[in-house]
Amino acid sequence: MSYIQRGTRTFRMANLALFAGGFNTFAILWGTQPLLPDIAKEFHISPAVSSLSLSSTTIALAISMLIAGSLSEVFGRKPVMTISLVASSILAILTAYSPTFHLLIFFRILQGVVLAGLPAVAMAYLGEEIEPPSLGMAMGLYISGNSIGGMGGRIISGILTDYFNWHVALIGIGIISLLASLVFWAILPKSNHFTARKFELHSLVKSLFSQFKEPGLIYLFAIGFLLMGSFVSLYNYIGFQLIAPPYSLSQTLVGFIFIVYIVGTFSSTWMGMLADQHGRRKILQVSLFILLIGACITLNTNLWIKIIGIAIFTYGFFAGHSIASGWIGQLATHDKAQASSLYLFFYYVGSSIGGTTGGAFYSGYGWFGVVAMIVVLTIIGILLSIRLGFVAKKRMKLSSHSI
Numbered sequence: 479m480s481y482i483q484r485g486t487r488t489f490r491m492a493n494l495a496l497f498a499g500g501f502n503t504f505a506i507l508w509g510t511q512p513l514l515p516d517i518a519k520e521f522h523i524s525p526a527v528s529s530l531s532l533s534s535t536t537i538a539l540a541i542s543m544l545i546a547g548s549l550s551e552v553f554g555r556k557p558v559m560t561i562s563l564v565a566s567s568i569l570a571i572l573t574a575y576s577p578t579f580h581l582l583i584f585f586r587i588l589q590g591v592v593l594a595g596l597p598a599v600a601m602a603y604l605g606e607e608i609e610p611p612s613l614g615m616a617m618g619l620y621i622s623g624n625s626i627g628g629m630g631g632r633i634i635s636g637i638l639t640d641y642f643n644w645h646v647a648l649i650g651i652g653i654i655s656l657l658a659s660l661v662f663w664a665i666l667p668k669s670n671h672f673t674a675r676k677f678e679l680h681s682l683v684k685s686l687f688s689q690f691k692e693p694g695l696i697y698l699f700a701i702g703f704l705l706m707g708s709f710v711s712l713y714n715y716i717g718f719q720l721i722a723p724p725y726s727l728s729q730t731l732v733g734f735i736f737i738v739y740i741v742g743t744f745s746s747t748w749m750g751m752l753a754d755q756h757g758r759r760k761i762l763q764v765s766l767f768i769l770l771i772g773a774c775i776t777l778n779t780n781l782w783i784k785i786i787g788i789a790i791f792t793y794g795f796f797a798g799h800s801i802a803s804g805w806i807g808q809l810a811t812h813d814k815a816q817a818s819s820l821y822l823f824f825y826y827v828g829s830s831i832g833g834t835t836g837g838a839f840y841s842g843y844g845w846f847g848v849v850a851m852i853v854v855l856t857i858i859g860i861l862l863s864i865r866l867g868f869v870a871k872k873r874m875k876l877s878s879h880s881i
Contacts (some may be wrong), residue, residue, distance in 0.1 A: 482617075496620045504631060505634070509845030515717055531834050532833055534586050540827045553618075564663075602817075622744075632739075697862050699821055701762075702802055702822070707799070711832045713841045745796050769794030772794055773787070836848050
């Protein structure tokens, strides 16, 4: 059967559905981020401890994606993604009724488990169904849904918290996400290039670990880890700085700062298209440099310059993530959902480790400590991307000789 081609109605429906799915997933996942100061205050805990309401979710998400990716190889792409979206939306509403921090963490861990179904499978679905020349754009549009979801979840939860409380904020996120889940289920085209395999645990585990035999994938896994560790560290603790003097911003205003995610929506699509035209290695390295520059600009104490720095940082992050995640489908030679789930496993482990470690740097050295950590992680990412370029080029030469 033919692939989904750019410009067709099916292409638009597929991208709109995955946009809605990405919105759902990341509104739920990041909806608690601007609430960390309120959660810390209500439960009398430190910033680093309050960040566990995010880190616990992302580490559960990371581990569960290894399972979700394998399950989709057996039960299909759309069923796994749909169940994930509906279940996570219901849990988001239940999480709002948490009377203790421990119960909040418990519900957030459950959310991480069920959220895994969409991100673990979406990239594999796109890699299988979209024509190769349009994959970069399609992946960028999917990532843009992630960015809009992350932005929308933060803004909505910030506003609802200011007017009511963080419990009402989480209920609102859950209801909106449930509506997005229904849109996803109704319009996502069925898989035409997916072949189900039997559930054989030994075979699935063996194929999962065989992904590490591809050196290029290992570098992409590491880059995903470093990208997300940097990103979550910046966004976890910028709220603590901005609600404190000399800025003393309200939760609503801090939430609206996340509107800079719009640049991520643009960069993930545009830079993905540039990667299709000029090569992934070159554009990935440009994206990492942009991220690095943006992080350094946030050291400026002027509020508007700091926000510009956050926007530049966000532009580089979503561009880099879009390119790296799209590259997975090209380098994986088999079981692409498993390769994607491994990339996202390291990506979200980076979120958990980087997000909590960033709290230690913030407590010890303030905002400078957070930025210094991000700079080190990004430089390592740039060095890995250079090495990745050589590995990918060598593989292309070997493939051309074998034809």
